[in-house]
Amino acid sequence: MAKNHWLFKSEPSVFSFSQLQERRAKGTEWDGVRNYAARNNMRAMQVGDLGFFYHSNEGLEIVGIAEVCALAHPDSTTDDPRWECVDIRALKPVPKPVSLDAVKANPKLKEMALVRLGRLSVQPVTPAEWKEVCRMAGLDPAP
């Protein structure tokens, strides 16, 4: 049962939402995260949890919704047992991408990790933030 919401950040020149969509059937290991806070967030994820997919560096906008399809497991890109990752797959693109500027301009979202903890690559999203960003993205009701 999906309970929590998240935000996954990726540079589109490295890995974009369209690439996530292309691999939808297989799912994609969200590997390479080397930050404890981000890892702890992934450990807390459940299969079926949903998250925003945000393009950093270029685009600077939330472009889609992703779904967790495997619980945290060892990161195959390292032998270091500290690092784990989940698998995600694309659920759907959003009708209207939500830019960082739009998030910053919305008083309801001023506490969002995307604004306050700019460098964290895997972030929790509160139910209220989820609902509000979905509304801005043209997804109403929120998935």
Added chain:
DNA sequence: GCCAACGTTGGC
């Protein structure tokens, strides 16, 4: 390309 923010490392 620059720089601020911030997490990590390592000397003590």
Added chain:
DNA sequence: GCCAACGTTGGC
């Protein structure tokens, strides 16, 4: 266990 140095991220 503190803290300075260093590296990385990511917005601009």
